Amino acid sequence: MPPTSASYHHGDLRAACLRAARELLEENGSGGLSLRAVARRAGVSATAPYRHYADRDALVSAVAVEGYRELVGCLAAAHPSPSTPDDLAAVAVAYVRFALEHPALFRVMFVETCDPSGDERGTVTAVVSEYVGTIVRHAFPDADPDALSTAVWALVHGLAFLHLDGRLDAANPEAVADRVRAAVHALLTASRTA
DSSP, X not given: OOOOTTTOOOXXXXXXXXXXXXXXXXHHOGGGOOHHHHHHHHXXXXXXXXXXXXXXXXXXXXXXXXXHHHHHHHHHHHOSSXXXXXXXXXXXXXXXXXXXXXXXXXXXXXXXXXXTTOOHHHHHHHHHHHHHHHHHHHHOTTSOHHHHHHHHHHHHHHHHHHHHTTSSOOSOHHHHHHHHHHHHHHHHHHHHHO
């Protein structure tokens, strides 16, 4: 007896689709990412991904959410409880390193259109923002935490894209780390003297 839609079972279709989407991203960038391509890669029918994703934007948002969660894990691993300018610089290096190690995912996280009906992407983005804000509040208690955390994130995010886009040389990971640390310290020194 053929399975009905009520008895359809793949195992973990959602995870299989996300895994397939990530593989496609790394191979071809976001241009080759479609629900049909994901279905082919996951080995399911062309309509199966629609059980979890209404359209491409919903799939891209789910991939981005995974990326944000991984990014937060990398930042936390760089320093478990950052509270000094050096800790902040280490976290900044981890941010740029994440971008360089996962370029297609990073672009999906920050460039691609997201699903306007889902709020999970906004929630995980807020976690990153709050993480940076907490570091700034601990390291610079006299500074305006919102303004300085925005400046730090903008600087580090800009450095990530300058490296990704080849505007800054990313061939030597240690040189990249030194550049990021120096830029963060320059900003923080300037903010202390302003």
